Amino acid sequence: MKNRKLRNLVLALLAAILVIGLVQTPVYAANPKCSTLYNAVKKKASSGAKKVTKKSTCTFLTSKYRKMLSDYYYATDGDDVYCVRIVKASSTSNAKKIKTQFDTILKSMKNDSYLTTSQKKVVKAAKTGRSGKYVWYISLSSSSSTNNKAVKALKAKL
DSSP: OHHHHHHHHHHHHHHHHHHHHHHSOOOOOOOOOHHHHHHHHHHHTHHHHTTOOEEOOSTTSOHHHHTTEEEEEEEEOTTSSSEEEEEEESSHHHHHHHHHHHHHHHHHHHTOTTSOHHHHHHHHTOEEEEETTEEEEEEOOSOHHHHHHHHHHHHHHO
């Protein structure tokens, strides 16, 4: 009788451990920092990234949008034409709002009369996108293929 109770107790414990093991949420990799994502972009699209030399503050977004960020990386040239802007929003709904703002910035830059013809080509080839909490604006070249390589490298790290 004692052995039967002990055996049932052991079986119940093993079953509980098995159920807990199956129900546990899977472990995901840590979310990468925006600077790590930038390094991946710079490595993959090195020819376009040569013009992006200066790290900058997040002045391209108003304070309303800056409050929605948990991390960002912004590298640019002197004229803010060649640039990589990668931000991590505090939530996915904030990321959607920031993506809309990036699209608005891109649209206004396309219509900017102060840009030269070559700068307008770079802005025209720029890419914006969002994945989860991450939002980006990449304009490294007037070639869409260079910007697409950069986006592909960024997505690979996410």
